[in-house]
Amino acid sequence: MIEFxxxxxxxxxxxxxxxxSFTIGEAEVCVLIGPSGCGKTTSLKxxxxxxxxxxxxxxxxxxxxxxxxxxxxxxxxxxxxQSVGLLPHMNVAENVGIVPRLLKxxxxxxxxxxxxxxxxxxLDPGLYRGKYPAQLSGGEAQRIGVARALAAxxxxxxxxxxxxAVDPLNREILQLEFAVLQRKLRKTVVFVxxxxxxxxxxxxxxxxxxxxxxxxxxxxxxxxxxxxxxxVRQFVGxxxxxxxxxxxxxxxxxxxxxTIPREQTAKRQQAPNGDGGQHPVLWVTNADHALVxxxxxxPDHHSAVAYRPYVELHADEVGVRPVxxxxxxxxxILGQGLRAAPVISEEGMVLGEVRLxxxxxxxxxxxxx
Numbered sequence: 111m112i113e114f115x116x117x118x119x120x121x122x123x124x125x126x127x128x129x130x131s132f133t134i135g136e137a138e139v140c141v142l143i144g145p146s147g148c149g150k151t152t153s154l155k156x157x158x159x160x161x162x163x164x165x166x167x168x169x170x171x172x173x174x175x176x177x178x179x180x181x182x183x184x185x186x187x188x189x190x191x192q193s194v195g196l197l198p199h200m201n202v203a204e205n206v207g208i209v210p211r212l213l214k215x216x217x218x219x220x221x222x223x224x225x226x227x228x229x230x231x232x233l234d235p236g237l238y239r240g241k242y243p244a245q246l247s248g249g250e251a252q253r254i255g256v257a258r259a260l261a262a263x264x265x266x267x268x269x270x271x272x273x274x275a276v277d278p279l280n281r282e283i284l285q286l287e288f289a290v291l292q293r294k295l296r297k298t299v300v301f302v303x304x305x306x307x308x309x310x311x312x313x314x315x316x317x318x319x320x321x322x323x324x325x326x327x328x329x330x331x332x333x334x335x336x337x338x339x340x341x342v343r344q345f346v347g348x349x350x351x352x353x354x355x356x357x358x359x360x361x362x363x364x365x366x367x368x369t370i371p372r373e374q375t376a377k378r379q380q381a382p383n384g385d386g387g388q389h390p391v392l393w394v395t396n397a398d399h400a401l402v403x404x405x406x407x408x409p410d411h412h413s414a415v416a417y418r419p420y421v422e423l424h425a426d427e428v429g430v431r432p433v434x435x436x437x438x439x440x441x442x443i444l445g446q447g448l449r450a451a452p453v454i455s456e457e458g459m460v461l462g463e464v465r466l467x468x469x470x471x472x473x474x475x476x477x478x479x
Contacts, residue, residue, distance in 0.1 A: 111136040111298045112157060112266070117166035119152055119322075126152045128322035129166070134315070136265075137296040141309040144319035144345075150302045153319075154268050157300060158187045170266070185209055188259030188297075192271040194251045196243040202228070202254055203239040209262045227257040230294075232287065249280035256288070260295070269301045273308070285311055290433075306346060310334070310356045311435070318342055331357040351473050352437060358472065360439050361432035364453045364462035369393045375405060375420045393452050393460045394420065400458035401425040406448070429454035432461065436472070439464045 112134040119127035127149045134140040142150035155161040156168050159180045167174045175183060196205045206227060207220040215223070225235040231253040243251060252273060259267055273281045285308060292299065292312075303309055309316050310330045317327040326338040334354040337343040346353065370378060370392045378392065394403035402425070405417040429452045430439045442451040443466050450463040 111138070111171060112140075112300065113169040113172075114153070114156075115167045115169065117153075117156065117168060118164045119149075119156065119161065120164040126322055127156070127163070130319075130322070130324050131166075132317060132324060132327055134298060134300060136298055138314045139292060139299040139301060139312055140315045140317060141301045141303060141313035142317050142319060143303055143306065143309045144325075146304070148319040149322040150319050151270055154270055154300055154302050157266070157268060158184050158189065185212060185262065186264050186266070188262075188264040188267040190255050190259045190267070190269045190272040192274040194243075194255040194275075196246075196251060196254060196258075198243050200242075201239065202241050202243075202246075205243070205254060206258045206261050208258065213262055223261060224257075227260055230260075230291065231257050247280075248276050249284060252276055252280075252284055253287075256291075260297075265298055267297045267299045269299060271302055271304070274303070274305075281308075288312065306353065307356065310353055318345065329357075330354075352440075354473065355437035355440055355469065356435045358436045359432070360430050360434045360436060360453055360464050363436060363468055363472065364432070364464050365468070367391075367393055367450075367452060367460055367463040369395050369399075369460050370405065372396055372402060375403075378405060378417060391448070391450055391463070392417065393463070394423075395460060398457075399460075401429060401452055401454055401460050404452075425452075425454055425458040428452060429458070429460075430464065431456075436464065436469055440466070440469050443469075 114130050114132050117127055117130050118125065130153070142153055144150055152161060156163055157170070157175065159175055159178070162176070167176070169175070170178070203221065203224045206224045210220045210223060224239060228235040228238055233250065233253060246254065255272065273284045276284060289312060301312060313330050315327060316330050316333055318325050318333070320341060326333055326342050331354055333342065334346055334350045334357070337346060337350070368390050372394050375394055391407065392405040393401055394405060396402045401423060403420055403422045405420055408416060408418050428442060428446055430442055432453055439451045443449070449467070450465040452460050453462045453464060455461055
């Protein structure tokens with residue numbers, strides 16, 4: 111889809127990009143990351159001809175981007191920046207519809223597309239289409255910026271630190287929403303960030319840059335497991351084993367779980383001990399099959415019962431969703447002092463569990479010493 115071939119970008123005697131080559135596949139999220147001044151934003155701007163290479167070529171679907179008319183090229187590429195760049199004198203609908211209007215879409219088609227996109231990013235069209243940028247929160251404005259970039263349904267999306275100016279809580283929400291959007295839309299995305307956690311959460315491929323060169327590229331889990339050199343090892347940090355867990359989803363590592371209705375907990379606690387320490391956690395459910403508590407095995411083999419007393423739980427505090435990362439699951443397990451975390455649906459029903467022993471084994475297999 112996008113290919114850099116021996117690309118160099120110089121400003122007088124300064125080299126911003128120093129002979130880089132890499133390929134971004136169709137529907138792939140490629141994250142460019144590295145210290146300030148490493149060339150990641152310069153690389154991004156070469157794709158839509160906001161900058162021109164000094165030598166080498168950037169290809170889009172096999173054709174050099176230099177062969178495209180710049181305006182036509184940019185109308186086919188969505189672009190989202192940190193400062194959003196919404197026009198203050200235009201309302202939300204007008205901002206979202208800028209590119210479709212330039213492409214001479216009929217008004218009814220523009221309005222329909224605007225409402226579709228507002229629904230897609232979780233904003234009520236009836237409430238938001240007539241608002242102006244000054245009436246939006248930072249998170250709302252950033253969502254509108256994404257909607258505007260998607261308005262003409264471009265196959266390629268360039269995102270330059272799009273969530274960098276948003277507070278940490280809204281930033282994480284926007285990252286998760288973007289990940290959900292990408293699973294639906296399957297765009298080819300080039301994403302610039304300085305935030306390693308953001309790169310790990312969103313990327314199919316990470317390209318780590320330093321001084322205008324690529325020092326390592328690959329899947330996030332592979333880079334965290336096998337840093338190419340000391341620079342990458344220091345860049346990803348000493349806690350790379352923990353960071354690596356963010357690359358894996360709970361749904362791919364959950365096991366079956368045993369549940370028990372709340373009215374049967376007293377009877378189960380009175381069962382003979384036997385090998386109490388080997389019993390599974392029993393997740394206790396109410397009449398609607400939602401998680402309300404647990405019976406935890408008693409590791410004391412001399413106890414008269416197999417399980418400790420019934421403990422009430424708040425599902426949202428203990429459980430994790432299938433789309434959550436193993437890093438989040440580990441946080442829940444350690445925070446609650448458990449050996450497993452229940453995997454729950456939006457309604458709080460127990461779908462399975464993710465176990466501490468499985469997380470430990472995954473990291474032991476993957477991290478290079």
